[in-house]
Amino acid sequence: MSDLRGIYALWYREFKVFCREQSRLVASVASPVLWLLIIGGGLGSVISFSGINFLSFLFPGILLQTALFSAVFFGVYIVWDKKIDFLKEVLVSPLSRTSIFIGKILGGSTDTIIQIAILLIFGYLFSVFGILENITFSPVTVAISIAFLLVMTVGLVSIGLILGSQMASPEGFQLVSSFLVTPLFFLSGALFPINNLPSWLVPFVLCNPATYAVDGLRGTLVGMHQFDIRLDFCIVCIFAVVMILVGTYSFKHMRL
Amino acid sequence: MALIAIKNLSKRFGNLVAVDNLSLEIGEGEVFGLLGPNGAGKTTTLLMLTTLLRPTSGTAVVNGFDIVSQPDKVRKSIGIVFQDPSSDETLTGYENLNLHGLLYDMPPDLRKQRIAEVLSLVDLTGRKDDLVKKYSGGMRRRLELARGLMHHPKILFLDEPTLGLDPQTREHIWAYVKKLAFEKNITIIITTHYMDEADRLCNRIGIVDAGKIAVLGTPKELKQAVGGDVIFLKAKACDVESLQALPFVKGVRSDDEGILITVQDAGLHLQEILEKAGPVAFVEVRPMTLENVFLHHTGRAIREGSPEGSWAEKAMMAGSRR
Numbered sequence A: 001m002s003d004l005r006g007i008y009a010l011w012y013r014e015f016k017v018f019c020r021e022q023s024r025l026v027a028s029v030a031s032p033v034l035w036l037l038i039i040g041g042g043l044g045s046v047i048s049f050s051g052i053n054f055l056s057f058l059f060p061g062i063l064l065q066t067a068l069f070s071a072v073f074f075g076v077y078i079v080w081d082k083k084i085d086f087l088k089e090v091l092v093s094p095l096s097r098t099s100i101f102i103g104k105i106l107g108g109s110t111d112t113i114i115q116i117a118i119l120l121i122f123g124y125l126f127s128v129f130g131i132l133e134n135i136t137f138s139p140v141t142v143a144i145s146i147a148f149l150l151v152m153t154v155g156l157v158s159i160g161l162i163l164g165s166q167m168a169s170p171e172g173f174q175l176v177s178s179f180l181v182t183p184l185f186f187l188s189g190a191l192f193p194i195n196n197l198p199s200w201l202v203p204f205v206l207c208n209p210a211t212y213a214v215d216g217l218r219g220t221l222v223g224m225h226q227f228d229i230r231l232d233f234c235i236v237c238i239f240a241v242v243m244i245l246v247g248t249y250s251f252k253h254m255r256l
Numbered sequence B: 001m002a003l004i005a006i007k008n009l010s011k012r013f014g015n016l017v018a019v020d021n022l023s024l025e026i027g028e029g030e031v032f033g034l035l036g037p038n039g040a041g042k043t044t045t046l047l048m049l050t051t052l053l054r055p056t057s058g059t060a061v062v063n064g065f066d067i068v069s070q071p072d073k074v075r076k077s078i079g080i081v082f083q084d085p086s087s088d089e090t091l092t093g094y095e096n097l098n099l100h101g102l103l104y105d106m107p108p109d110l111r112k113q114r115i116a117e118v119l120s121l122v123d124l125t126g127r128k129d130d131l132v133k134k135y136s137g138g139m140r141r142r143l144e145l146a147r148g149l150m151h152h153p154k155i156l157f158l159d160e161p162t163l164g165l166d167p168q169t170r171e172h173i174w175a176y177v178k179k180l181a182f183e184k185n186i187t188i189i190i191t192t193h194y195m196d197e198a199d200r201l202c203n204r205i206g207i208v209d210a211g212k213i214a215v216l217g218t219p220k221e222l223k224q225a226v227g228g229d230v231i232f233l234k235a236k237a238c239d240v241e242s243l244q245a246l247p248f249v250k251g252v253r254s255d256d257e258g259i260l261i262t263v264q265d266a267g268l269h270l271q272e273i274l275e276k277a278g279p280v281a282f283v284e285v286r287p288m289t290l291e292n293v294f295l296h297h298t299g300r301a302i303r304e305g306s307p308e309g310s311w312a313e314k315a316m317m318a319g320s321r322r
Helices: A004-020 A022-044 A054-073 A076-083 A086-091 A097-128 A139-166 A170-186 A202-207 A209-221 A229-252 B042-049 B071-077 B093-103 B108-121 B137-150 B167-183 B195-201 B219-226 B240-245 B266-277 B290-298 B308-318
Strands: B002-013 B016-027 B031-035 B057-062 B078-081 B155-159 B187-191 B204-209 B212-217 B229-235 B249-254 B259-263 B280-287
Touching (some): A004 A097, A022 A097, A054 A097, A054 A139, A076 A086, A076 A139, A076 A170, A097 A139, A139 A229, A209 A229, B016 B204, B016 B212, B031 B042, B031 B167, B071 B078, B108 B167, B137 B167, B155 B167, B167 B195, B195 B290, B212 B219, B219 B290, B249 B290, B259 B290
Parallel strands (some): B031 B187, B031 B204
Antiparallel strands (some): B002 B016, B002 B057, B229 B280
């Protein structure tokens, strides 16, 4: 495989840049922690679901939120690469479009997974200090959660890259991706349980792949879920595979 | 056999015809110069040959592979230095080169050796560990060049490679490019604004105007074909048509600055020309240069509207990333 070095090159570039931009890392971790503490703590004083404190209920949702925002917005960098012509340098290299796409996914997923790992550590610390109750942190639950988030992240980075490959301006990307990410987040059950929703809302929630990621995560960490966790995982995997296929196609047909 | 064979290549952007049914053959080991005013379609042609743009119609065979149906194989045979900056400025110079080596699947030892080689060539060894965003415009340009030369491609495309470089660096670069072309038998296609460079370096030149090859040949042939010398004069009331009617006058062009007359044996006919031209404020006989050939075929001086503005603009834009 002569493309392995090239794929590594693309990953290495993203990783280097990510490590150099520490303010980006701090901001991307600080904002979900604030969400968790302020929204979770605030609403938690009045809300709990079947004996589970809202803060703990929210934690899996916040993990998904981080994956969602960080992964999809990663696509904006491809728009920048177009603007500064770095993309030309990559596109004119012998690397196949599929390999370029894989390299980009690896780069984007690494960024996101690092953020998620830090959040999980925060979550663990919060549970040690009694801020988060009812959450089981064991090697198994953490491993399953990371598996869910990893697969979800790959699918979401693909969405970002698909969008990025079609857009010409970073501003346009920002608008379109917010338009996409917001409903995915709010309709995922990250903020509320989905077992008692008004019937007109149900189809939207069920069509949303993020719903199953949240359900799986919440089932694993808090023990509260609507669907079989194995079913959740299958649906998340199907989502990721479909997005990778669409992404590969859109990269093959990307124009400058 | 031709290493590059362009057949009826066309590219349209909406109503604009950037490249118009262009056909051309370039042989192995040639240093071929593509000259033309801005917007003539040089860069568009290069982008199509490097598979970054799909032709509207027609095609080209590069190193035996079709640019439309076998782009992956074409890309394995080529290298290109773009007109606009395309390095990642959040990485260091060394990292950018290493990235390039990885993209071209070069093993670690070879990467190290070539990086050291090209860095010293463009005189950036001392700055290799600085972030590219701290480089000046000229340094960035040199880095891009170093990168394009690094993997010794079979065919190397250089789009305005020495734009904005000081004469000394230009000399260095050209010496290396020539050596590379000779030793590794690399075929080179360049676009340049520096006519003196094109004259000295290129075996063959194609002058492109409005998406078409206006004229093709060795620099010597081109100069001989236009013929003779150039008389430049400034006159208040000069009848261009009567000058054109003279049998030994090959062409007359006038603009704000003055009048350029292409003449066979200027020395013999100066008297007659001055008589037709009337009172003149200034007169000069110049030898035929590629610049004059260019002017003769396109009616424009090559330096009109230098693209340096767009380069600076792109570099500024690059600064706002991340």
